[in-house]
Amino acid sequence: MHTDDTIRTDLKGAAWLEAASLQRVFDALETRGAARVAGGAVRDGLLGRPVDDVDVATTLAPSEVVEVLGEGGIKTIPTGLDHGTITAVAGDGEADVYQVTTLRVDVETDGRRAKVAFTDDWAADAGRRDFTMNALYCDRGGALFDPLGGYDDLSRGFVRFAGEARERIEEDYLRILRFFRFNAVFGGDRFDAEGLRACEECRAGLDSLSRERVHEELFKLLPAPGALATVKVMADSGILEHVLPGTFDVGRFERICAIEDGTGRSPDGLLRLASLVLRKAGDADLLRGGLKLTNVQSDRLAGLEAKSSAVDPDLTEPARREALYRSGLPAFEDAVLFNWAASGADADDGRWKDLLALGRSWAVPRFPLRGSDLLALGVTPGPQIGDILDRVEAWWVGQGFPEDETSLRAHLETVIAACDKDQ
Ligand code: ATP
Ligand code: MG
Numbered sequence: 130m131h132t133d134d135t136i137r138t139d140l141k142g143a144a145w146l147e148a149a150s151l152q153r154v155f156d157a158l159e160t161r162g163a164a165r166v167a168g169g170a171v172r173d174g175l176l177g178r179p180v181d182d183v184d185v186a187t188t189l190a191p192s193e194v195v196e197v198l199g200e201g202g203i204k205t206i207p208t209g210l211d212h213g214t215i216t217a218v219a220g221d222g223e224a225d226v227y228q229v230t231t232l233r234v235d236v237e238t239d240g241r242r243a244k245v246a247f248t249d250d251w252a253a254d255a256g257r258r259d260f261t262m263n264a265l266y267c268d269r270g271g272a273l274f275d276p277l278g279g280y281d282d283l284s285r286g287f288v289r290f291a292g293e294a295r296e297r298i299e300e301d302y303l304r305i306l307r308f309f310r311f312n313a314v315f316g317g318d319r320f321d322a323e324g325l326r327a328c329e330e331c332r333a334g335l336d337s338l339s340r341e342r343v344h345e346e347l348f349k350l351l352p353a354p355g356a357l358a359t360v361k362v363m364a365d366s367g368i369l370e371h372v373l374p375g376t377f378d379v380g381r382f383e384r385i386c387a388i389e390d391g392t393g394r395s396p397d398g399l400l401r402l403a404s405l406v407l408r409k410a411g412d413a414d415l416l417r418g419g420l421k422l423t424n425v426q427s428d429r430l431a432g433l434e435a436k437s438s439a440v441d442p443d444l445t446e447p448a449r450r451e452a453l454y455r456s457g458l459p460a461f462e463d464a465v466l467f468n469w470a471a472s473g474a475d476a477d478d479g480r481w482k483d484l485l486a487l488g489r490s491w492a493v494p495r496f497p498l499r500g501s502d503l504l505a506l507g508v509t510p511g512p513q514i515g516d517i518l519d520r521v522e523a524w525w526v527g528q529g530f531p532e533d534e535t536s537l538r539a540h541l542e543t544v545i546a547a548c549d550k551d552q
Contacts, residue, residue: 136176139267142271143180148225150224150225150227151185151225153203155185158229161193162193162249164188166186167184172279176283186230186231187230195207204218212230212245213231213247232250232253234250234256251274252276255291256291259301260282263279285317287319287321289321303346313355318355335371340421351405353396354396356401376406378408381470384469385401386401389466391477392466404467404470439464440465447529457493462485496522503545517545524540525537
């Protein structure tokens with residue numbers, strides 16, 4: 130996906146690197162040691178992508194980092210002291226916060242956690258990172274340091290493990306997911322065969338990961354440009370079933386990606402997940418627990434499960450409007466897109482496009498009556514207020530949402546009179 134001519138050769142002049150707060154961190158660290166930006170920021174910066182998390186690696190021990198930053202007037206927080214990470218708060222903005230980590234090697238790992246030893250050897254630090262493209266460094270002026278040849282791999286979109294793939298995976302099974310995530314985000318169509326084989330062989334290790342970590346990786350993978358090719362490979366290699374609860378449907382996933390693309394929508398991780406997994410009642414609950422979904426995410430899935438059967442292009446125009454009115458725009462669009470993918474229709478199917486377009490072409494009206502209107506007409510407070518409103522609203526919807534309030538109020542009075550008679 131990236132070719133040599135779209136990737137920078139150094140980071141000279143990058144605004145995030147020249148930020149005064151980061152340069153102050155360098156000033157402080159370089160009074161006693163060496164420091165470089167490491168990992169994701171360098172990788173993303175080279176690709177011209179936005180850089181928001183800057184990690185700094187240094188030869189100084191954590192206690193020295195705290196000292197020199199303190200001397201430089203920079204506030205420190207001992208965020209991950211065991212792993213050698215200190216947070217440097219070098220200004221008032223969100224972007225002025227940096228993670229400063231002592232160069233380290235992992236001496237003991239159990240597939241999830243690592244015991245670390247500090248070092249002043251840059252190549253050793255590179256070797257404990259996951260992929261060559263994540264083992265890139267740059268100094269304060271933007272010059273690259275690339276001990277593992279990660280630059281070439283990055284420029285080809287080639288995700289290659291730092292060192293022997295199987296060994297690196299057995300140290301930390303999350304690397305399987307990171308392998309697929311980075312392929313989905315940066316990769317070309319070609320997976321590193323050795324890396325892929327090792328992921329496949331070690332896939333059972335995924336079961337030992339916390340669902341929070343799986344959630345985080347999965348939601349970075351699903352909306353990525355190469356998600357479809359990646360999900361196919363994960364399904365074919367028996368890996369996807371260790372990541373997702375329930376059964377999955379790659380065909381539907383392929384269609385939702387095509388539909389999003391064809392309708393000019395940005396990739397939506399949750400909708401993609403729903404298309405991949407949701408099939409029957411109860412699947413939303415399974416996903417909620419199995420992937421530690423947020424409340425917002427599970428509410429959307431529950432909405433899809435509840436509404437999806439009701440929305441399709443066979444609906445008459447009034448029924449479409451009613452569906453949109455009842456669900457609200459976001460849930461209506463969710464249901465249309467999800468059902469479209471489930472129906473097997475093409476991404477350029479005119480009938481589905483039409484249905485989706487209603488959400489943009491018709492401004493959902495607001496029901497004009499409130500409980501206070503009924504009280505003003507002398508209705509006694511109590512449950513009948515809600516009942517009457519519901520009945521009048523159903524009539525108003527059935528009439529096609531008339532704008533004229535006269536007929537609505539006339540109908541309201543009829544309903545009130547009928548209620549009075551009943552009592
Ligand atoms: P992003 O922030 O976009 O998720 P990133 O590469 O910056 O990507 P982080 O989790 O922020 O990922 O980690 C920062 C760096 O730490 C990585 O670039 C990599 O060098 C290293 N790293 C992160 N996770 C692992 C891991 N599981 N194993 C080895 N190295 C890792
Ligand atoms: Mg990062």
